[in-house]
Amino acid sequence: MSTTAAMSGAEPREVESRDVSVTVFADRNAAYYGSVFERLQKGELPFWHMNVAGLLIPWVWSAWRGVWLIFWISLALDMVGLVCLMQNFKYGPLLADAHLDPSANAILIERYTRWLSVYNNVGIATLILGRLLIGLQANRWYFKQYSKWRIAVRTAHGVQARRVVIAALILALVAPITLYRSTQQRIDERACFNQVRAIDGTRRLQSRYGVTEVSDLTSALADRRDRLVTERATLEASASLTDDQKGRLGEIRREERQLRREIDAVEDYKAVSAKDRFDCLFIDDFPTLARIDPPADVTYRRVPDEEAIAQGRRGATKVITQVKDPVEGRTVNIFTYTAESIDIGINFLRAQYAGIFDAMTNVLRQSLIRVEVAFMLTPWPVLVGLAMILAWAYCGTGTVVFVGASLTFLAVFELWQIAMQTMALVVVATAICIFVGLPVGIWMAKNRVANWITEPILDVMQTIPSLSYLVPAVAFFGISQPPAVLATVVFAIPPMVKLTALGIRQVPQSTKEAALAFGASERQLLTKVELPMAVPSIMAGLNQTIMLALSMATISAFIGAEGLGAIVTAALGDAQAGKGLLAGIAIALVAMVIDRILKGIRSSLSRI
Amino acid sequence: MSVVEVDGVWKVFGDKAADAIAAIRNEGLGKAEVLDRFGAIIGVKNASFTVEEGEIFCLMGLSGSGKSTLVRHINRLIEPTTGTIRILGEDIGAMTPEVLRALRAEKIGMVFQNMALLPHRSVRDNIGFALELRGKDAYHRAQLADHALETVSLHGYGDRLPSELSGGMQQRVGLARALAADPEILLMDEPFSALDPLIRRNLQDEFLGLSQNLRKTTVFITHDLDEAIRMGDRIGIMNDGEIVQIGTAEDIVTAPADDYVADFVAGISRLKLVSASKIMVAVEKHVARHGPIDDARDYPAARPEDDLDTLVELSTGTELPVLIRHDGNTVGIVTKDTLLHGLQGTEAP
Ligand SMILES: Nc1ncnc2c1ncn2[C@@H]1O[C@H](COP(=O)(O)OP(=O)(O)OP(=O)(O)O)[C@@H](O)[C@H]1O
Ligand SMILES: [Mg+2]
Numbered sequence: 023m024s025t026t027a028a029m030s031g032a033e034p035r036e037v038e039s040r041d042v043s044v045t046v047f048a049d050r051n052a053a054y055y056g057s058v059f060e061r062l063q064k065g066e067l068p069f070w071h072m073n074v075a076g077l078l079i080p081w082v083w084s085a086w087r088g089v090w091l092i093f094w095i096s097l098a099l100d101m102v103g104l105v106c107l108m109q110n111f112k113y114g115p116l117l118a119d120a121h122l123d124p125s126a127n128a129i130l131i132e133r134y135t136r137w138l139s140v141y142n143n144v145g146i147a148t149l150i151l152g153r154l155l156i157g158l159q160a161n162r163w164y165f166k167q168y169s170k171w172r173i174a175v176r177t178a179h180g181v182q183a184r185r186v187v188i189a190a191l192i193l194a195l196v197a198p199i200t201l202y203r204s205t206q207q208r209i210d211e212r213a214c215f216n217q218v219r220a221i222d223g224t225r226r227l228q229s230r231y232g233v234t235e236v237s238d239l240t241s242a243l244a245d246r247r248d249r250l251v252t253e254r255a256t257l258e259a260s261a262s263l264t265d266d267q268k269g270r271l272g273e274i275r276r277e278e279r280q281l282r283r284e285i286d287a288v289e290d291y292k293a294v295s296a297k298d299r300f301d302c303l304f305i306d307d308f309p310t311l312a313r314i315d316p317p318a319d320v321t322y323r324r325v326p327d328e329e330a331i332a333q334g335r336r337g338a339t340k341v342i343t344q345v346k347d348p349v350e351g352r353t354v355n356i357f358t359y360t361a362e363s364i365d366i367g368i369n370f371l372r373a374q375y376a377g378i379f380d381a382m383t384n385v386l387r388q389s390l391i392r393v394e395v396a397f398m399l400t401p402w403p404v405l406v407g408l409a410m411i412l413a414w415a416y417c418g419t420g421t422v423v424f425v426g427a428s429l430t431f432l433a434v435f436e437l438w439q440i441a442m443q444t445m446a447l448v449v450v451a452t453a454i455c456i457f458v459g460l461p462v463g464i465w466m467a468k469n470r471v472a473n474w475i476t477e478p479i480l481d482v483m484q485t486i487p488s489l490s491y492l493v494p495a496v497a498f499f500g501i502s503q504p505p506a507v508l509a510t511v512v513f514a515i516p517p518m519v520k521l522t523a524l525g526i527r528q529v530p531q532s533t534k535e536a537a538l539a540f541g542a543s544e545r546q547l548l549t550k551v552e553l554p555m556a557v558p559s560i561m562a563g564l565n566q567t568i569m570l571a572l573s574m575a576t577i578s579a580f581i582g583a584e585g586l587g588a589i590v591t592a593a594l595g596d597a598q599a600g601k602g603l604l605a606g607i608a609i610a611l612v613a614m615v616i617d618r619i620l621k622g623i624r625s626s627l628s629r630i
Numbered sequence: 631m632s633v634v635e636v637d638g639v640w641k642v643f644g645d646k647a648a649d650a651i652a653a654i655r656n657e658g659l660g661k662a663e664v665l666d667r668f669g670a671i672i673g674v675k676n677a678s679f680t681v682e683e684g685e686i687f688c689l690m691g692l693s694g695s696g697k698s699t700l701v702r703h704i705n706r707l708i709e710p711t712t713g714t715i716r717i718l719g720e721d722i723g724a725m726t727p728e729v730l731r732a733l734r735a736e737k738i739g740m741v742f743q744n745m746a747l748l749p750h751r752s753v754r755d756n757i758g759f760a761l762e763l764r765g766k767d768a769y770h771r772a773q774l775a776d777h778a779l780e781t782v783s784l785h786g787y788g789d790r791l792p793s794e795l796s797g798g799m800q801q802r803v804g805l806a807r808a809l810a811a812d813p814e815i816l817l818m819d820e821p822f823s824a825l826d827p828l829i830r831r832n833l834q835d836e837f838l839g840l841s842q843n844l845r846k847t848t849v850f851i852t853h854d855l856d857e858a859i860r861m862g863d864r865i866g867i868m869n870d871g872e873i874v875q876i877g878t879a880e881d882i883v884t885a886p887a888d889d890y891v892a893d894f895v896a897g898i899s900r901l902k903l904v905s906a907s908k909i910m911v912a913v914e915k916h917v918a919r920h921g922p923i924d925d926a927r928d929y930p931a932a933r934p935e936d937d938l939d940t941l942v943e944l945s946t947g948t949e950l951p952v953l954i955r956h957d958g959n960t961v962g963i964v965t966k967d968t969l970l971h972g973l974q975g976t977e978a979p
Binding site for chain 1: 702705707727731732733734735736738739740742744746747748749750751759760762763764807811
């Protein structure tokens with residue numbers, strides 16, 4: 023016995039007999055669960071075996087025992103069932119109304135009756151079947167949790183009243199409002215907006231008139247109207263009016279009209295019931311009806327700096343700031359506010375760092391031109407031959423045939439030169455991706471903080487729709503090729519970074535340890551162990567990056583990138599399906615050719 | 631000056647290591663309680679030992695007793711929670727990264743239990759790895775690597791990848807890698823565990839010869855007591871992170887420190903291990919019991935350091951007890967009775 027205890031070494035926990043551990047795990051009613059688990063392990067548990075508590079009170083049971091998955095599933099199932107049944111409250115009154123005049127409302131009556139019966143059937147079925155499902159699954163899930171607990175001690179186990187309280191809070195938060203919502207008709211789209219306007223307007227009036235109570239406001243407005251009415255009456259009563267008085271009369275009429283609107287707004291405000299407010303706040307749209315003042319309307323422009331030029335600095339420029347007056351009374355929602363602020367920020371950066379952006383654009387344009395020239399001036403037989411030799415060297419004859427056929431397709435349809443433009447863009451973008459992505463990936467693998475920063479950024483970069491990249495690219499760099507390259511880089515770089523980091527991270531600890539034991543420095547560890555071992559992963563990343571770059575190169579035709587994508591966008595504009603289709607096939611073929619050849623190279627590498 | 635000095639080393643895995651050590655010291659907590667209370671795992675518990683130049687020091691113990699963890703401290707792959715380690719008199723805990731790297735590259739070779747070969751490099755490049763790190767040129771690297779390959783009888787496998795070799799062959803590559811750079815100190819974590827008995831024996835002999843000729847200081851881990859006895863000048867026995875006994879094979883077999891060690895050595899043949907001096911009975915005691923020694927008779931004689939095997943040989947074919955003589959004096963007597971008890975490891979009455 024003592025020997026086995028010492029042998030187990032890693033984790034001397036009290037698990038030698040299962041019954042003991044089940045007692046610790048289940049706490050209450052351990053004998054029952056002990057036997058259930060045992061039968062489950064022996065495969066003797068019949069499929070109809072049912073946990074009665076799971077059937078009758080699944081929320082309480084699962085919360086008490088900390089089987090949260092069951093809690094959520096049973097909550098969801100029960101809510102779906104109840105919501106269906108709640109439709110009775112929604113359509114019941116409508117049906118009753120319709121029955122007042124059965125002949126005129128025959129269609130309505132038929133429709134409501136059908137809906138209600140469907141809802142009732144589905145609701146009852148969901149409730150019953152859902153409960154049966156939970157009852158059947160409860161012990162099986164509980165056993166899974168038990169197995170998990172035996173590995174990870176922190177897994178929820180035992181019974182806790184605290185968890186039941188948490189569950190009750192969740193229920194209180196979720197159930198009433200959901201059920202209430204399901205009994206209500208849809209709120210009119212404008213209703214909530216008008217409500218906000220009425221509330222807003224009344225607030226403003228309250229501050230203008232310096233009153234806090236709405237009733238005071240009403241009387242103040244009424245007073246003012248009375249005064250205006252009296253004054254108008256006196257003026258209209260007099261036979262002849264001076265010009266001054268005529269002017270005053272017009273003014274009074276205008277004021278009266280204004281006043282009437284204000285009184286209406288206050289009436290609207292008073293008509294807003296607590297229920298309306300509640301509905302608008304909690305069951306309609308998310309309450310983003312907040313209105314705030316827009317950001318100051320600032321424009322930054324770079325203009326020649328006369329002073330500096332006068333002092334002899336030729337071509338000197340400076341940034342000037344122009345502020346427009348805010349539009350009176352304009353309030354915006356948070357979305358607009360943020361969007362405008364971003365615009366202003368971009369505008370500022372663009373003006374302030376014009377030199378940098380122009381320089382970047384220039385570098386990109388120059389390198390693009392070089393690569394483009396290389397691709398377009400290399401005679402096509404050379405490139406075709408090269409591709410086929412690569413395919414032959416690294417892949418099978420099948421791929422050689424495929425590559426040949428694809429390139430023939432490009433040639434026959436006279437898409438060769440255009441395809442080469444796309445290729446140039448892809449090559450430049452991929453090169454940038456490698457030069458930036460590789461070090462960032464290494465950094466990310468080595469540094470926890472870097473990982474913490476980079477990971478979410480990469481996730482965002484991958485999830486933002488590719489079209490959205492084009493907008494800021496245009497904002498900073500204008501249209502044409504260079505911003506297209508940048509948008510492509512941003513779109514295509516995440517796999518490069520992520521797979522580099524992954525490849526480095528998955529180098530086994532023991533291998534690194536061995537390298538260190540023989541005196542490797544951090545740098546040697548990286549170059550002699552980690553990077554070589556990460557090569558397959560990095561190559562996979564490169565492959566993905568190239569594919570993404572190709573797809574983005576197509577899309578960036580929208581901002582004036584040349585190449586196959588331009589044909590597609592043009593075809594889109596003119597609704598020329600055939601043209602677009604052919605160009606699309608050409609893009610797909612280019613992608614597949616690159617993919618096949620790269621895959622071949624990769625697998626020949628990983629054979630090492 | 632000892633080549634390796636390990637002094638009061640503790641290694642406790644977990645966040646609350648310091649608290650755990652204090653609690654173990656003050657309250658004598660066991661492994662399970664420490665895990666319970668501090669979520670900490672004891673790897674090494676207050677280990678101290680020294681290894682002299684040219685000595686082979688065997689660490690042995692059951693699986694999980696902390697042998698690998700302890701040996702990783704010697705080249706500071708693991709930082710001790712407390713305690714110091716000195717290599718050639720220098721505290722490696724105080725070394726700068728560069729000095730430590732130089733020490734690892736030039737003075738210490740290591741064989742890993744799980745081989746830990748670099749999968750993307752050929753066997754030859756694996757063996758030459760340490761040399762490459764030191765900036766040795768490719769030609770000499772290849773020569774030294776081939777030489778090391780020959781030592782472990784893997785001649786001709788230099789251009790294979792590790793994945794193309796069997797487990798035992800890989801282990802030998804690991805050994806060759808440690809030997810190739812000709813370090814003074816060798817740390818060997820179960821280097822022969824995956825080998826068949828024949829090759830293991832060959833390599834053991836090979837290695838013994840090597841370390842005698844080149845005076846390599848070795849810390850040798852094994853969980854096989856026979857191997858420990860064959861290889862080790864001294865043996866340290868570990869249990870649950872603690873070194874429970876250090877001594878020569880004979881010390882350990884004849885005087886196990888506790889039940890754990892006794893359990894360990896129970897099945898070991900004492901014939902070649904135990905010397906006459908350990909079992910002999912003092913002359914006076916013998917005389918008191920059996921009467922005086924008749925000097926006229928031709929008693930067989932042996933030296934105190936002769937093993938039981940020799941004594942058995944001497945005893946067969948005569949009725950007489952064996953006299954143990956040292957510098958011309960009889961220092962003890964071994965009767966058949968004593969001898970049988972000695973073989974069994976029980977105390978003579
Ligand atoms: N990185 C680590 N984190 C936590 N615990 C560890 C770690 N490394 C080792 N241990 C623990 O330290 C103890 C000793 O492990 P070690 O690997 O030194 O054993 P060993 O004596 O070499 O066993 P074997 O003969 O099986 O190789 C074990 O209980 C193990 O669980
Ligand atoms: Mg080990």
